[in-house]
Amino acid sequence: MQKKLFFIIILTIFSTINLNAQKDSTFWKQVKYGGGLGLSFGNGYFNGGISPSAIYEFNNYLAAGIGFNFSYSTLKDNFESTIWGPSVIALYNPIPELQVSAELQQNKIVQHYTDDIYTDKNYWYPALYMGVGYREQNVTIGFQYDVFYNKKKSIYAEAWMPFVRVYF
Secondary structure: OHHHHHHHHHHHHHHHHHHHHHHOOHHHHOEEEEEEEEEEEEOOEEEEEEEEEEEEEOOOOEEEEEEEEEEEEEEOOOEEEEEEEEEEEEEEEEEOOEEEEEEEEEEEEEEEEOOOOOOOEEEEEEEEEEEEEEEEOOEEEEEEEEOOOOOOOOOOOOOEEEEEEEEO
């Protein structure tokens, strides 16, 4: 009996969401999808990453959304690293060509070393990127700074980094 009641409640919730989405189809017109892809390799090294995201444009000035980050790195006979986690992003365009951003990431970092010189690592690391970029239609190119940067725990060598952001 409890399973049937649970199923009916879930079905009712999804039906309500579906009906509301159909009545207010402008919601989905304001949702944009994008993210990033990365690939680098050379001399026994490989790094690949993907970070899909979706934003909702409230108006011409403000957008917010969620994303997911995943990357894998390996250096032959040395180490292997996997990094993944969710993110929340806010974008502000005071003028069409300028975009200011804030992105909070919570990354799970797992690093395994094949030699005894380094210790394996397995921890969560937050990052808060504040950025500014030049925007042309759906592409933004700029720089961002990790406010929470910690040289001993960060996966990056510096707190500053360039970015390219694309939404369709």
